[in-house]
Every structure is written in C-alpha cells, then in structure tokens.
Amino acid sequence: MRTLLRIAAASAWNRRGTLILTVLSIALSVTLLLGIERLRVDAKESFMQSVSGVDLVVGARTGSVQLMLYSVFRMGGATHDIGWKSAQAVMNDPAVKWAIPFALGDSLQGFPVLGTTPDYFRYFRYGEDKALVLAYGRPFTGELEGLYEAVLGAEVADRLGLRAGDGIVLAHGSGENALSEHADKPFRVVGVLAPTGTPVDRSVHVSLAAIEAIHLDWQGGAPTPGFSIPALQARKFDLTPKTVTAILVGLKSRAAVFQAQRRINSYRDEALMAVLPGVALDELWEIVGLAARALLAVSILAAAVGLAGLMAVVLASLNERRRELAILRSVGASPRDIFILLVAEGALLTTLGILSGLGLLALAGVAAAPWLEHYYGILIKLWALDENAIKLLLSVWASGLAASLLPGWRACRMSLSDGLQPRL
Amino acid sequence: MVSIAAANTVDNAYPAAPASPQFALTMRDMVFAWGKASPCLDVSAFELSAREQLFLCGPSGSGKSTFLNLAAGVLVPDAGSLCLLGEELGALSAIRRDRFRVDHVGFVFQNFNLIPWMSVLENTLLPCRFSRRRRQRASRATSPEAEAARLLRALDLDANLWRQQAMKLSVGQQQRVAAARALLGCPEIIIADEPTSSLDADRQLIFLELLQNECASSGAALLFVSHDERLAARFHHSARLPELNRVKSGGSS
Numbered sequence: 001m002r003t004l005l006r007i008a009a010a011s012a013w014n015r016r017g018t019l020i021l022t023v024l025s026i027a028l029s030v031t032l033l034l035g036i037e038r039l040r041v042d043a044k045e046s047f048m049q050s051v052s053g054v055d056l057v058v059g060a061r062t063g064s065v066q067l068m069l070y071s072v073f074r075m076g077g078a079t080h081d082i083g084w085k086s087a088q089a090v091m092n093d094p095a096v097k098w099a100i101p102f103a104l105g106d107s108l109q110g111f112p113v114l115g116t117t118p119d120y121f122r123y124f125r126y127g128e129d130k131a132l133v134l135a136y137g138r139p140f141t142g143e144l145e146g147l148y149e150a151v152l153g154a155e156v157a158d159r160l161g162l163r164a165g166d167g168i169v170l171a172h173g174s175g176e177n178a179l180s181e182h183a184d185k186p187f188r189v190v191g192v193l194a195p196t197g198t199p200v201d202r203s204v205h206v207s208l209a210a211i212e213a214i215h216l217d218w219q220g221g222a223p224t225p226g227f228s229i230p231a232l233q234a235r236k237f238d239l240t241p242k243t244v245t246a247i248l249v250g251l252k253s254r255a256a257v258f259q260a261q262r263r264i265n266s267y268r269d270e271a272l273m274a275v276l277p278g279v280a281l282d283e284l285w286e287i288v289g290l291a292a293r294a295l296l297a298v299s300i301l302a303a304a305v306g307l308a309g310l311m312a313v314v315l316a317s318l319n320e321r322r323r324e325l326a327i328l329r330s331v332g333a334s335p336r337d338i339f340i341l342l343v344a345e346g347a348l349l350t351t352l353g354i355l356s357g358l359g360l361l362a363l364a365g366v367a368a369a370p371w372l373e374h375y376y377g378i379l380i381k382l383w384a385l386d387e388n389a390i391k392l393l394l395s396v397w398a399s400g401l402a403a404s405l406l407p408g409w410r411a412c413r414m415s416l417s418d419g420l421q422p423r424l
Numbered sequence: 425m426v427s428i429a430a431a432n433t434v435d436n437a438y439p440a441a442p443a444s445p446q447f448a449l450t451m452r453d454m455v456f457a458w459g460k461a462s463p464c465l466d467v468s469a470f471e472l473s474a475r476e477q478l479f480l481c482g483p484s485g486s487g488k489s490t491f492l493n494l495a496a497g498v499l500v501p502d503a504g505s506l507c508l509l510g511e512e513l514g515a516l517s518a519i520r521r522d523r524f525r526v527d528h529v530g531f532v533f534q535n536f537n538l539i540p541w542m543s544v545l546e547n548t549l550l551p552c553r554f555s556r557r558r559r560q561r562a563s564r565a566t567s568p569e570a571e572a573a574r575l576l577r578a579l580d581l582d583a584n585l586w587r588q589q590a591m592k593l594s595v596g597q598q599q600r601v602a603a604a605r606a607l608l609g610c611p612e613i614i615i616a617d618e619p620t621s622s623l624d625a626d627r628q629l630i631f632l633e634l635l636q637n638e639c640a641s642s643g644a645a646l647l648f649v650s651h652d653e654r655l656a657a658r659f660h661h662s663a664r665l666p667e668l669n670r671v672k673s674g675g676s677s
C-alpha cells in the first residue's frame with residue numbers, strides 16, 4: 001500500500017503540469033463554495049444584528065416585516081404614524097427601561113432623515129452589543145438651543161462629502177420622490193458617526209422637535225400657501241411632536257417581553273403593534289436571503305464543474321499512462337493495485353485542491369475582511385469552519401473520490417485487456 | 425522438444441514456492457480463444473524444463489504474445505491444462521495468479537519496458553516492491569539494492585546511469601535494465617517477448633548473450649520469443665509456434 005501511494009505520488013508529480021491546473025480548479029471551486037457559504041452565514045448574522053438589545057419594535061398596525069423595513073432599515077415609508085399620546089403611553093409603560101421614538105418621512109438627497117431623541121445615541125445597539133460611536137463632533141443636544149443640528153451616518157457624510165459645520169437642507173418626502181425642500185430651515189452638521197455597517201450609516205439624525213419645527217408651516221405634505229414661520233420664530237411654538245413613526249423599546253427584564261407585547265397590542269386608544277425584532281428579521285431574511293441561497297446553488301454548480309474537470313483529466317491521462325499501467329502489471333501490480341493507484345491520485349488531487357482552496361479562502365478573507373466590515377458591516381470569521389462548511393468540504397472530498405472511481409475502473413479494465421503489453 | 429532436467433537447486437524457503445518442480449512450464453491440450461472468436465491457440469503438449477533456455481519463433485500474428493500471456497497467467501486457457509512451476513494457473517483466483525506471477529516470473533518485452541519517469545535503479549527494484557518473495561530472495565546475499573546494482577553491472581550498465589530517469593537511456597540500455605529487473609530476486613522463469621527486435625544486429629547478440637548468461641547463473645528457465653529465426657542458432661532448444669499450434673488459420677508472414 002505504501003509502495004502504491006509512493007508510486008501514485010511520484011507518477012502524479014511527473015504529470016504535475018496538468019495536475020496543478022486540476023488542483024487549481026478544485027481549489028477555486030472550494031474557495032467559491034466556502035466563501036459564499038461563509039458570506040451567506042456572516043451576512044445573515046450581520047443582518048440579524050442590524051439592531052441588538054431591542055426587545056420590541058412598536059409602530060402602527062401593519063405587517064411586521066413592513067414595520068421592520070421602515071423602522072430598522074429605514075426603507076419605504078410608514079403608511080401610518082402613531083399619535084404622540086400613544087407613544088407616551090408605550091414609553092411610560094412600567095416594564096420599559098428605555099425607548100427611542102423616531103419619526104421618518106424626510107430625506108437628504110435620498111438618505112432617510114430620522115427624527116429622534118438624544119437617547120438614540122445612548123441606547124441604540126447593533127452587532128454584538130456595540131454602541132454608536134461618533135467619528136467626530138457631538139450628538140445633537142435635543143434642546144431648543146441647537147434645534148437645527150444634524151448628526152450624519154458614516155456613509156451619508158462620505159458620499160455627500162459633508163463635515164461637521166456644513167449646512168444641509170432637508171427635503172420633504174423620502175427617497176427619490178422628495179419634492180419640495182425645507183429650504184427656509186437649514187440644518188448644521190454637528191457630528192458624524194463611525195461606520196457600523198448597518199442602516200444607521202445611511203441615516204441623517206435630527207431631533208424630534210426639529211422635525212416638528214420644519215413642518216409647522218406645512219399642511220398635508222406641502223407648504224401652506226401664503227404662510228411661513230421663519231426658522232428662529234419656530235422655537236417659540238410648541239414643538240412637542242404630534243406623531244412618531246416607530247419606537248424601539250428596551251425592557252427592564254427580557255422575561256416580560258410577551259406581556260409587554262400583549263399590553264401594547266391591546267392598547268385601546270389606537271391600533272398599535274409590537275414585534276420582536278429577532279422574529280421579524282428572520283421573516284425578512286427569508287425574502288432577502290433568497291439571493292444568497294441562489295448564489296450558493298451557483299457555487300455548488302461551480303464545484304461540480306471542478307470535479308468533472310478532475311474526472312476528465314484523470315480519464316484523459318489514462319491513455320498516456322497505458323504503458324505505465326501495463327508495466328506495473330507486468331512487475332506484479334494487480335488490477336486492484338491499479339484501481340487503488342488511480343483512486344489515490346483522485347483523492348490526492350481533491351485533498352490538495354481542498355487544502356489550497358482553504359488557503360486561498362484565508363488569503364481572500366484577510367484581504368477582503370476590512371473592506372467587507374467597513375462597507376457592508378459584514379464581520380467575516382476567517383477560521384470559523386462551521387458544521388455546514390465542514391459538511392460541504394466532506395461532500396466535495398467524497399465527490400472527488402467518487403469522480404476518480406470511474407477512471408479507476410476504466411484503468412483496471414484496461415490493464416486486464418491489455419495483457420502485459422499495452423495495445424496502442 | 426528436448427528438455428534438460430537439471431538438478432533443481434531453487435531455494436524453497438518461501439511457503440508458496442512449489443516443491444522443486446521438474447518443469448518450469450507445461451501445457452496439455454490447452455485451448456484459448458479471444459472472446460467469442462474461433463480459437464487462436466490449441467497446443468496439445470508443451471514442456472519447458474527448469475533451467476531450460478528455449479527459443480520460440482513464429483510469424484507475426486501467429487499468437488506468440490498470446491502464448492506468453494497465457495504462460496504468465498494473464499490470460500487463462502479455455503480448456504486443457506497449463507502448469508507454471510507445477511501450479512495449475514487456471515485453478516488459481518485472479519488475485520493468487522497475480523501474486524504467483526510476480527513471485528516466480530520475470531518479463532522482458534520488445535519495448536516500453538520501463539516506467540519513463542522512474543530512475544533506472546527504481547525501475548529495476550519494482551518487482552521487489554510488489555513481491556515479498558522476490559525481495560527476500562534478492563536480499564539473500566546482501567540487500568535488494570546491492571543485488572540490483574550487481575545485476576546492472578553484470579548487464580554492462582554504467583553506475584552513473586543508475587540514478588538517471590529511464591527515458592534518458594538508449595533503447596539498448598533500456599532493454600538491459602529490463603533484463604536486470606526481470607532477473608532480480610531470482611524468479612524461476614524469465615519470459616522475453618521479442619526483447620531484441622528494436623536493437624541492431626550487433627546489440628541483439630550482445631544482449632542475448634548477457635541475458636542467457638545471467639539466466640544460467642541464477643538458474644532461471646528462459647522462454648525467449650522472436651520472429652527472427654536467425655537467433656535460434658544461439659539456443660540449444662527451439663520450437664516453432666505454428667508447429668505446436670493445432671489451429672492453422674492464424675498467422676501471416
């Protein structure tokens with residue numbers, strides 16, 4: 001057996017030119033397969049951690065997925081807001097430890113504007129319990145003094161080239177359909193958040209009172225004709241918000257979550273809805289993750305192509321090895337030995353392919369990890385071969401072995417029909 | 425056919441070794457056909473004594489290679505008896521036959537004898553890699569490597585060639601390496617299928633003499649096949665396959 005393996009290795013070494021290409025193609029498919037699987041797992045994890053530490057998300061009664069979409073991902077618009085009175089009731093619930101109310105609806109060049117309270121910077125968590133950090137500047141104060149202050153997410157500042165001290169003008173409406181601008185009440189950037197890889201990066205944060213102030217002289221989504229309140233005047237009005245879009249709630253005790261949820265859902269004065277973000281994110285991932293699963297399917301195909309290549313190369317080399325196999329037969333190798341020789345070669349190539357695939361993956365990971373984390377907030381765990389990845393690897397290995405059974409069988413038939421001399 | 429029943433001095437330490445067989449190879453009413461075709465060979469009687477050196481000739485396509493494949497147990501007769509060293513090959517399982525062959529038979533072919541990417545020495549040592557008996561017998565005096573070196577030297581191969589890859593050798597040198605390999609570990613019978621056909625006339629004779637001498641000194645029987653009848657003069661015994669074979673259709677010169 002050891003002799004056979006030595007011969008297999010030496011023979012493979014002799015044909016290294018072709019075989020290295022085969023190993024490379026297996027390596028690339030393994031890299032692709034595991035890389036995409038890794039990315040899928042880590043992307044899901046990052047997605048699931050877009051918010052963390054939030055026990056309930058409260059909004060008007062819509063679908064839970066929709067509520068997550070606009071509250072966590074700040075996508076699309078809320079069809080209904082909730083009244084300030086109801087919001088107060090939720091925030092003052094005895095089980096609530098902290099609550100971050102926010103109002104959506106305006107935008108800055110396509111980036112959503114989030115009206116909220118300074119608690120946002122204190123309590124909001126993402127990833128594995130990470131707090132928001134300011135890259136520079138300070139949070140808005142939430143007081144009348146700094147009414148028109150804005151804190152930008154990292155991507156907003158980056159893409160629009162804004163820095164602390166710059167002035168910005170918000171637009172009414174969200175996304176690309178924003179029509180009219182709140183040009184009479186410009187804001188000043190006071191701080192920029194460090195990148196988080198979550199939708200926070202794409203948000204512009206202002207105080208709830210500021211949202212109220214810029215809409216004082218508005219009615220039904222348009223400036224009231226012939227009536228306007230100048231920016232400074234606005235401070236004299238009651239700037240208590242009339243509505244908010246959603247509230248992120250942290251409870252004193254996680255055990256109370258279902259009770260609190262039931263209490264909010266059955267709130268009598270208004271139709272409210274409280275959802276558990278984990279459950280809703282799971283539902284949302286079912287939709288978003290479809291693309292990731294399709295990608296995985298493609299990479300499985302790529303791996304199959306790599307292994308078919310292995311089979312083709314080993315089969316094609318049989319003719320050129322006919323002589324070698326016949327000589328081995330004549331010096332005492334049995335057809336079984338010939339079979340083992342061929343299968344060992346397949347196993348050797350697959351193993352080398354998998355190992356170099358893992359190497360490539362590690363290299364690619366090292367190269368791409370900072371970039372992925374910075375821009376997509378995906379934390380790649382380089383050395384974490386989870387159960388799934390190991391299963392994938394084992395099935396690649398087994399398929400490689402299986403792919404060399406056919407050449408092995410052919411070789412062993414060939415060596416029998418050739419007798420002691422190859423028939424060319 | 426004459427046979428010299430020489431005193432058998434073959435060492436029988438190995439359990440599978442037949443007990444001092446008088447004949448290296450015997451055939452009785454042996455019939456063989458390729459697949460479903462009409463028989464290719466039908467030999468009523470053939471004997472090769474231990475230590476005998478026999479020249480077997482016949483025109484191309486007369487079935488010489490088929491005959492040797494049968495003698496070596498690569499092919500199995502369809503009817504009749506074929507005994508190699510007293511062992512009925514047809515009665516052995518395929519695996520036992522493979523073992524038996526490597527333990528007791530050495531081969532030299534017309535060409536393509538060596539694995540091109542292996543060194544000369546490794547090529548020579550191949551039988552010892554697959555057969556424990558050959559390894560044991562090769563290490564009786566010293567070690568397999570030393571025995572291989574002795575044979576290579578006896579076959580006039582320079583020591584500086586031993587580490588070379590086989591493909592870098594001339595055809596004549598390759599044939600001598602093949603002979604050394606066939607002889608290593610003292611198999612009881614050497615089967616040579618036209619080993620001189622790709623050599624020029626001078627080298628043919630030199631090679632044949634080296635091979636015959638080594639067979640004689642190791643006590644191996646030699647079954648030497650060629651279509652070149654001139655070589656018959658170099659042997660005490662010779663036979664013509666078309667005369668042995670009762671099937672008359674095959675064969676064209």
Ligand SMILES: Nc1ncnc2c1ncn2[C@@H]1O[C@H](COP(=O)(O)OP(=O)(O)OP(=O)(O)O)[C@@H](O)[C@H]1O
Binds near residue numbers: 464484
């Ligand atoms: N693998 C095979 N399958 C089917 N028929 C074969 C096979 N090998 C040989 N034969 C047939 O057996 C007959 C004898 O062939 P063989 O090779 O034994 O001749 P040979 O005497 O060795 O010829 P040469 O001197 O050219 O080597 C031929 O008619 C050939 O067609």
Ligand SMILES: [Mg+2]
Binds near residue numbers: 488
């Ligand atoms: Mg022939």
